[in-house]
Amino acid sequence: MASQSHRRQVFLFLAAVLLPCVALLALGLLLVVQERELGVARFDEERRRVTRQLRQDLSTQLDRIALRQATALADGPELLHAWTYDDSLVALVAGFAEGRLSLPWEQDEASSDSRALLGQGEFGDRVRQGERAEFASENPARALNPYRQALEVAQHPVQEAYARHLLARALNKTGRQEDATTEYLRLVTAPPTLVDENGIPISLYAARQLLETGQSDASVWEALRRSLSTEKWLAPPALYLLRDLANRLTSGVSDAPLSEDAQSLVDDVSVKLARTEQALALKADFTTLGLSAPDEMPAHRENGWIAYGTPTWLVGVAPVGYRENSVLVAVRSAPILASLGAGTYGSGDVVGEASLTTAAAP
Known part of the structure; x- marks a missing residue:
């Protein structure tokens, strides 16, 4: 009888000690899980905040670039067909009206x-x-x-x-x-x-x-270089002819230094032609991009810039126009995203990264 009473006392003692311990352990585990869930939620919220900040900073910087280019046209209308802009981030400035984009060489009289x-x-x-x-x-x-x-x-x-x-x-x-x-x-x-x-x-x-008669003296080289070095956008037919002539020079030169010069000429033409062809593609796709004149834009829009082409241009409309035309500005994405990535966004373990994802071509 005494032994049975002793066992009951031991059981009650263990129950009195272990049950609170188990309850405390369960409560502790629950708190850990809840803290982790709250941490994930805080991280996601901070990441969304950083993303919004990145988008806002990118949009603000792009809008400033576009505004500078549009206002510069008032003092220098020739900038509308200039090959090089005062901002190295800018790849293209073009006017448009009634849904039709006019490319720089088309503006040249x-x-x-x-x-x-x-x-x-x-x-x-x-x-x-x-x-x-x-x-x-x-x-x-x-x-x-x-x-x-x-x-x-x-x-x-x-x-x-x-x-x-x-x-x-x-x-x-x-x-x-x-x-x-x-x-x-x-x-x-x-x-x-x-x-x-x-x-x-x-x-x-x-x-x-x-060249067809076998004469590739200095005057021919200089003619090609002068044409390529013009400060204006060249019309596509001129660039295609330049490419053919440069390739002909390359194939007809055996001297190593001259061959390097000829290849450099070919490369320079290719760079200009690639940018020009991307501008032509932009004009062909312009009506499908959803860009509109400043006075036709909705009062509240999240972002008026779109990614286009390869290499990627960020394309948008300046907040002010030039004469009767609106002004489209294309900005090179790589350097502007790099400049954003150089900044610090977020806090703690959350760091914003500037990257660009474009939709696949249909």
Whole structure:
């Protein structure tokens, strides 16, 4: 009986000690789990806050860049077709109206001015007379006099350059290669600002003919370099011709230093052509991007910038327009994201990272 009473006392003692311990242990585990859940929630909230801050800072910086470019146009309208902008982050500035984007070389009046000048007055009459003889009658010899007369009555440098080009072409067709080469050597030194109605520097036609006859002297190299170094966007036809001429130079050079120079020329043309083709693609896709003029934008919008192309441009609309046009600005994403990544965002273990994800092409 005493033994049974003793066992009961031991059991009650253990129950009195162990049950509170188990309860405390369970409560402690519950608190640990709850603390972990609260930590995850705080981390997620801080991460969302950092993300919002990154987005806001990126949008603010992009809006400032766009505003600077748009306001600069008021003092310097020529910036609308400039190849290099005062901000190295900017890849493109273009005007648009009524859903149509106008690219920089389309804003340049040189091509339209040439079109008017080349068909103007007596000069235009002589050119048309020569072209009828050269092409309709297939008699380039009869075209020589009209082209010479056009050269004599030329009143503008672009008229003179174009007439010399036509004369050299007709001389070449009649078998007078030496005389044609003389004219081409004069023409190849013409400045790249003298363009035809397609925006192609007329000197490049001379460079092409000289290369075809095996002459790749310094004047040809200089003509290509001058055209490539222009401060304006070149029209795509001019860039394609430059690429062909540069490739021809590369294949025709055996000397190592000259070969390196030729390859450098090819690389420089490729860089300009890639940027130009991306601008062309942007124009083709413009109506599908959902960009609108400042006065048509919703009052509250989270972000008016979109990622486009490869390499990625961040494309948006400046908050102010230029004359009757709105202003589209494309910013290179890599350097601006790098500048954001250099900053510190968040606190504790939460650090914001600037990265960009673009949707796959359909």
